[in-house]
Amino acid sequence: xxxxxxxxxxxxxxxxxxxxxxxxxxxxxxxxxxxxxxxxxxxxxxxxxxxxxxxxxxxxxxxxxxxxxxxxxxxxxxxxxxxxxxxxxxxxxxxxxxxxxxxxxxxxxxxxxxxxxxxxxxxxxxxxxxxxxxxxxxxxxxxxxxxxxxxxxxxxxxxxxxxxxxxxxxxxxxxxxxxxxxxxxxxxxxxxxxxxxxxxxxxxxxxxxxxxxxxxxxxxxxxxxxxxxxxxxxxxxx
Amino acid sequence: xxxxxxxxxxxxxxxxxxxxxxxxxxxxxxxxxxxxxxxxxxxxxxxxxxxxxxxxxxxxxxxxxxxxxxxxxxxxxxxxxxxxxxxxxxxxxxxxxxxxxxxxxxxxxxxxxxxxxxxxxxxxxxxxxxxxxxxxxxxxxxxxxxxxxxxxxxxxxxxxxxxxxxxxxxxxxxxxxxxxxxxxxxxxxxxxxxxxxxxxxxxxxxxxxxxxxxxxxxxxxxxxxxxxxxxxxxxxxx
Numbered sequence: 001x002x003x004x005x006x007x008x009x010x011x012x013x014x015x016x017x018x019x020x021x022x023x024x025x026x027x028x029x030x031x032x033x034x035x036x037x038x039x040x041x042x043x044x045x046x047x048x049x050x051x052x053x054x055x056x057x058x059x060x061x062x063x064x065x066x067x068x069x070x071x072x073x074x075x076x077x078x079x080x081x082x083x084x085x086x087x088x089x090x091x092x093x094x095x096x097x098x099x100x101x102x103x104x105x106x107x108x109x110x111x112x113x114x115x116x117x118x119x120x121x122x123x124x125x126x127x128x129x130x131x132x133x134x135x136x137x138x139x140x141x142x143x144x145x146x147x148x149x150x151x152x153x154x155x156x157x158x159x160x161x162x163x164x165x166x167x168x169x170x171x172x173x174x175x176x177x178x179x180x181x182x183x184x185x186x187x188x189x190x191x192x193x194x195x196x197x198x199x200x201x202x203x204x205x206x207x208x209x210x211x212x213x214x215x216x217x218x219x220x221x222x223x224x225x226x227x228x229x230x231x232x233x234x235x236x237x238x
Numbered sequence: 239x240x241x242x243x244x245x246x247x248x249x250x251x252x253x254x255x256x257x258x259x260x261x262x263x264x265x266x267x268x269x270x271x272x273x274x275x276x277x278x279x280x281x282x283x284x285x286x287x288x289x290x291x292x293x294x295x296x297x298x299x300x301x302x303x304x305x306x307x308x309x310x311x312x313x314x315x316x317x318x319x320x321x322x323x324x325x326x327x328x329x330x331x332x333x334x335x336x337x338x339x340x341x342x343x344x345x346x347x348x349x350x351x352x353x354x355x356x357x358x359x360x361x362x363x364x365x366x367x368x369x370x371x372x373x374x375x376x377x378x379x380x381x382x383x384x385x386x387x388x389x390x391x392x393x394x395x396x397x398x399x400x401x402x403x404x405x406x407x408x409x410x411x412x413x414x415x416x417x418x419x420x421x422x423x424x425x426x427x428x429x430x431x432x433x434x435x436x437x438x439x440x441x442x443x444x445x446x447x448x449x450x451x452x453x454x455x456x457x458x459x460x461x462x463x464x465x466x467x468x469x470x471x472x473x474x475x476x
Binding site (some may be wrong): 080083084124130131186187188 | 267268270271297300301302304305306319320321322323333359360361362363364365366367368372373375386387401404415416417421422424425426428429
């Protein structure tokens with residue numbers, strides 16, 4: 001492991017945790033995988049601390065990633081020229097989004113914290129999770145204009161990006177072949193801060209560094225729970 | 239338009255173009271969209287210059303974005319623990335990938351230039367295109383270890399990222415709300431340089447700035463064709 005990680009060794013106090021609702025958006029095909037284990041560990045730890053945890057197991061749900069006309073259960077706003085973003089916005093307001101999208105939006109709406117758990121595929125989320133973002137976080141629900149970023153509709157929630165990589169910390173360092181993980185995470189974190197609050201800019205980095213070894217669940221628990229604070233004292237710097 | 243773009247105003251000479259094969263991986267639901275127009279313009283221009291152009295119209299194909307066991311037509315390498323990346327690698331070598339993936343790999347293999355044409359969804363490609371990347375560009379076919387980046391298997395090809403944005407150039411500038419487009423493109427370009435050659439680091443930026451107005455097809459043609467050189471004189475800097 002790189003010496004660049006610093007994980008608090010003391011067990012955090014479980015203050016402000018009980019009663020919080022957590023949604024884990026989880027994308028791995030294999031329950032016995034590291035991602036599956038991390039998801040299970042999060043469910044267990046958070047439940048033990050009094051959180052109410054919901055998991056969207058995207059592969060198990062066979063979640064639809066494609067953004068198409070099938071997402072709308074009523075007539076299109078403009079059937080002559082299909083603009084998915086506009087149609088989704090109108091459909092959200094009319095309540096005619098497809099049931100799978102509405103179901104996920106309800107889970108998001110009810111959550112205080114959303115954890116995205118996935119393996120890095122081509123320097124980003126797997127397509128099935130990208131589809132969740134594309135379809136669920138639609139205009140009107142997650143953001144609008146100018147209600148985005150600091151004014152995004154989900155700013156009362158926290159988002160946490162937790163993932164595994166196919167290489168070690170060095171590979172994702174400033175001098176590594178894959179490049180600095182901070183840059184790799186930029187678009188993903190931009191998506192999050194556009195509508196949600198990111199727990200901390202440094203945490204996903206730490207996750208990438210930690211989660212690459214298969215014996216880090218305990219450290220990750222500390223990491224997941226931070227220093228015991230549910231919400232960081234300061235807003236994430238952007 | 240921002241003054242930061244600089245597009246050559248002279249029509250480039252069509253040297254080194256004839257006979258080249260181009261694959262356009264295209265992700266838009268609406269043929270009449272700006273993305274559809276850009277795809278059509280590229281097909282027309284490149285065909286006129288003697289290129290052989292193939293289009294993978296992902297939505298029209300209802301391309302499957304999810305990376306699952308269905309991608310393998312024979313017995314799994316390890317049916318007790320499903321690791322998609324390993325299974326894809328083994329299946330590629332055995333020739334038991336699903337027919338849709340094999341078909342796309344053939345198109346890639348035959349192409350000299352691959353153009354990715356899409357609207358930016360959540361600071362990245364739409365899920366359907368991410369699925370194309372996840373499934374088609376598998377280990378063994380696009381890269382291996384250590385045959386990646388400079389040694390990637392598709393380094394004899396060029397990749398060109400062409401996309402539209404929902405905001406203007408200022409929004410994607412260093413001081414814009416969405417942040418510098420260069421950072422947004424980082425993971426996508428990292429994926430490309432991992433196995434293919436990127437035409438130029440600055441071109442996708444120029445595309446983002448240009449394509450946002452709906453009257454730029456001519457300029458885009460120049461941009462698409464660069465200064466008339468099929469391949470830039472220097473390798474892209476990474």
